[in-house]
Amino acid sequence: MTANTGEETGGTARRPADAGRETCWRGQQIRLAPLDVDDAELLHAWRCDPKAIHEIGFWPRPLSSLRERIESYIATYDRDDFLVLLPDGTPVGHIALTDQDFVDGTAEIALMLAPEHRHRGLGTDALDALVDLAFGELPLHRLAADTHTDNHAALAALARSGFVREGVRRSVCLHRGRRYDLALLSLLRAEWEGLERPRSWEL
Template identity: 65%
Template sequence: MIEIGTAAEEAVAGSESEDGGTEPLRTVCWRGRGIAFTPLDPDDAELIHGWLSDPVIAREVGTWPRSLSAVRGRVESDHEDGDRDDFLVLLPDGTPVGHIALTEQNLIDGSAAITLMLDPGHRGQGHGTAAVDALVDLGFGELPLHRIEAETHTTNSAARGALAGAGFVQEGVRRSTCLHRGRRYDLGMHALLRDEWEALDRPRSWDLPADTD
């Protein structure tokens, strides 16, 4: 489990709730370009359930419809899993726009995997690549990782674009791997190695000012 010092933590403004109130402040534990991470909490299960129920995400991710209680159970289980770290992706005003996780952490082999889900209403604005950039900075900057990988449907152009923008290389395709709505889908296998990350010409998360867009 990644431990981030309190020196990097700060509160961000809450977002307006449906009843006109303001959601509680969230603690920022990591930053990217125009986004920030806050640890995923079991109380975020309803938000995750809403995203998983969206038809765009259901089509591109291939999710199976699940009850809120089932999603809450999964979030709680993941929260206790020491081999993964889950975060909400926040805008500067505290609006949650996605869920990202560093999973399958194996510090002996130096490997891990990334999963990412964005609110469809906030796609196409660069938040996906910014979030992936920030998470690989966290993985390579704070852990002795050598390889971070990700997989996505070969038809999911948004996810493939976010990964390519973050420097990931498609290494291969697992053909006809999953079934969704009566159709077989291929999965593209993508990865970023430490030396490739080191060669990227961009500021790292710890070099970004808090108000960076």
């Protein structure tokens, strides 16, 4: 998982709320809509946020490159990408279920929130919704996530969604001349079944 949930805010490109955009899944506070190539400019602005660059490790790339990458996301069958929306259609983040392996029943989760929408519980809500999609509609057994060990907001959101910290990859990332450790987390189907919270289809 990559997460952008820190306190810093910065200028981001804003797209008008689109209350008419088709959504396919929901959480308590959010809705999920399939990611589209036209969302590239929005994601590009979020990826250029200093907190995202630091905590996720994105190196800003040209908008054209991101547009091509989103096209490849849409074309592949081993991942599903969604724009996270408020009920009024305001885009607040990007979440994805990647590296799906239906033979072994595994996948990974990635999440990025817009700077101005952090610390409102939206990340946990989006995680819960995607976890319900993964275990409620797909034959998956294990979901994995990772983030810097000092990305406390992401670690807290994952813990609230039931993810268990299972290890650390030491000195994995180089950023600003410093090495960072990567925390590894996972959630198993049996653990999800034991969570006492409403499922997305019950909301």
